[in-house]
Amino acid sequence: MPEGHTLHRLARLHKRRYGGAPVEVSSPQGRFADEASILDGQVLKSAEAYGKHLFHDYGPQGIVHIHLGLYGTFTEAEQPVTDPVGQVRLRIVGRTHWTDLRGPTRCELLTRGEIDAIKARLGPDPLRRDAKPGLAFARISRSRTSLAALLMDQSVLAGVGNVYRAEVLFRHGIAPMVPGTALDEAVWKDIWADLVALMRDGVKKGRIDTVAPEHLPEVTGRAPRQDRHGGEVYVYRRAGQPCLVCGTPVAHKELAGRNLYWCPACQPA
Structure with a gap:
């Protein structure tokens, strides 16, 4: 989608x-x-x-x-x-x-x-200037549901899908099954700012890129990603492949009918 x-x-x-x-x-x-x-x-x-x-x-x-x-x-x-x-x-x-x-x-x-x-019925959209991220945090901080599920809930946060969900959690070192009640507000503000920047870049380029410059193929010598979704990402659709940061195989499970990806070492429970 x-x-x-x-x-x-x-x-x-x-x-x-x-x-x-x-x-x-x-x-x-x-x-x-x-x-x-x-x-x-x-x-x-x-x-x-x-x-x-x-x-x-x-x-x-x-x-x-x-x-x-x-x-x-x-x-x-x-x-x-x-x-x-x-x-x-x-x-x-x-x-x-x-x-x-x-x-x-x-x-x-x-x-x-x-x-x-x-x-x-929708939560705040990181790409809209009228967005109020505090409304999303208010819902997240009251919920025992996992952050991975909450970030995909369009009534909590609008526009974020499977790719941005997996990648922003990796970029902030957060285990996907951590409950919303455990999220610190300062960390949420960092996540929101990151989503705004990543999604604006996606609007500009027409693809999702989440990898830092030091982890790009031309720097590390690895082969560029080959995937119909395009873009360089850390964990999305990379199950079993080595993490670009630590080398640990990327983990995968199904959550609420959608595929979830994360690095067990970089995102410890």
């Missing part, structure tokens, strides 16, 4: 390419056809992301709420427009570019009040 930086990149891209001008909106698949007919020819006022949610604001006509889920993808292209390929839920055509959305978990036209209700 795409993490928060991907949705913020999409929001910036769509705002730049389609914002402020009328756009053609259609649903070649047909599942969004009624809503698309309302929006077709309207001006896209703005696009923004909150956590893993994307919002296209068409003013009085409503706001399109998109959640990509596990299988949703956008494909972007320059004009001219070509025939749809596959099950295209939503197509947007602007002056110079067009984009197709396939396979989202959510693609729905909502009112501003309904959008506000979605945002109210």
